[in-house]
Amino acid sequence: MKQHDAMYIGGSWRPAEGSGTIEVENPADGQVIATVPAGSAQDVDAAVRAARAALPGWAATPPEERADRLAALRDQLMARTDEIAATVTAELGAPPKLSRVVHAGLPVAVCGSYAELARTTAFEERIGNSTVLLEPVGVVGAITPWNYPLHQVVAKVAPALAAGCTVVLKPAEDTPLVARLFAECVDAVGIPAGVFNLVTGLGPVAGRALAEHDGVDLLSFTGSTAVGRRLGALAGGAVKRVALELGGKSANVILPSADLAKAVKVGVANVMANSGQTCSAWTRMLVHTDQYDEAVERAAAAASAYVPGERIGPLVNARQRDRVRGYIEQGIAEGARLVVGGPEAPTPVGYYVHPTVFADVTPEMTLAQEEIFGPVLSVLRYEDEDDAVRIANGTVYGLAGAVWAGDDAEAVAFARRLDTGQVDINGGRFNPLAPFGGYKHSGVGRELGAHGLAEYLQTKSLQF
Ligand code: NAD
Secondary structure, three states, rough: EOOOEEEEOEEEEEEEEOEEEEEEHHHHHHEEEEEEEEEHHHHHHHHHHHHHHHHHHHOOHHHHHHHHHHHHHHHHHHHHHHHHHHHHHHHHHHHHHHHHHHHHHHHHHHHHHHHHHHOOOEEEEEEEOOEEEEEEEEEHHHHHHHHOOOHHHHHHHHHHHHHHEEEEEOOOOOOOEEEEEEEEHHOOOOOOOOOEEOOOOOOHHHHHHHHHOOOEEEEEEOOHHHHHHHHHHHHHHHOEEEEEEOOOEEEEOOOOOOOOOHHHHHHHHHHHHHHHHOOOOEEEEEEEHHHHHHHHHHHHHHOOOOEOOEEEOOOOOOHHHHHHHHHHHHHHOOEEOOOOOEOOOOOOOOOOOOOOOEEEEOOOOHHHHHOOOOEEEEEEEOOOOOHHHHOOOOOOOOOEOOOOOOOHHHHHHHHHOOOOOOOOEEEOOOOOOOOOOHHHHHHEEEHHHHHHHHHOOOEEEEOO
16 A cells, blocks of 8 residues: 655645545455545645745746647656556546546547647737737636546646646545646646645645635636535635536437437446446436337346446445435335336445436436436436426536437537537537536536636736
């Protein structure tokens, strides 16, 4: 077991102020694989001071030079793909292939996209008799979750650095090891001291201290709606900028003209990926009443292929596993029909949950309203298109979704009626340059691409 005792602050690894530690577990077997320091408010303060001291220099660095550093960081992340993938598998439990392709691969693409955007964005524009300067917002406090642990770090740090901001990162306590690897990569490519700082620690201690710190100009948070709501209120009170990427309960709407077999297969894969721990997962499948029974049968067959420990990993920790099992029990108690899976433990060790499909789920049931964050799919029935729109929009969330139809135009017409930040049309691929973020309680602000960069910029208008 590896015992780490330092955090990356002001360009070097330095010991934490306090003596508290966090144990990092491998969720596949429950073994402790490492410890990291549990940062205190003093550690956060040291990191914010370092970020503030580095801000004038980094903000004044020409965007092309910032682009060069980000390109070097992308190359460094790519060079360490194997290590990153192995680390995510060890601390999150993701199957090796998923770790390589998504957990290690996506951050390389996102980091590269911000090297490109730093180079190509015009950080000033002309409007009538004004020149508008796009300037960095300042010091960014980034708080990230464990489900896509490196992607969520890079989706905040890369645009912040491209914009000329400096950053203090507080990663999730379950997955601090890949965040440490990221800090090593930052260090290796000569990004100046203090531009990026890492404080590992508990949410209510280090996370809270970062959110409350006066030296933070923008708070960017990804995680639960419950915590996001509190941080949003805090930031509002302090009049600081805030970006929130929160939960989801996305609908996968299969219109009668769609290729049902494909829509169900891709829909099930979308829910089971990362053991259902994806904020944008299409956890509600909406099927026309005439095709309902066939869709349920197909979904059950598709879900059964996800054998725990082979095609699907464990949940991140015992608490999440218990939470998900609790939702499955509640679904049964509320009268939904369990078609495949269930609350029992599929393996003697590890935090695994059976891939689970429920039929006869009605829109007001807990299963159809709350984010479960596990491999649990609910299949709902609709009577006509208006009914489908009403059900799809009938939750507090609005992060993502999908529409399947015989042709794209029909699907797009339906997608226009959805209150959600993203919609995949007939299985459209994830686009790392498209704005990602929520309507309604799914959040405030957008990540990725040019829209993600804009979050870290503020404008100054000069009139001539
Ligand atoms: P969480 O919101 O508790 O944690 C996310 C991050 O916030 C972590 O870094 C955590 O340390 C920090 N945090 C926690 N309490 C804090 C506080 N009081 N002040 C400042 N920072 C704090 O999320 P979780 O417990 O890891 O997951 C619970 C649920 O959150 C999941 O079941 C899921 O519904 C949701 N979630 C959503 C996403 C997403 O991408 N939208 C990601 C992960 C989790």
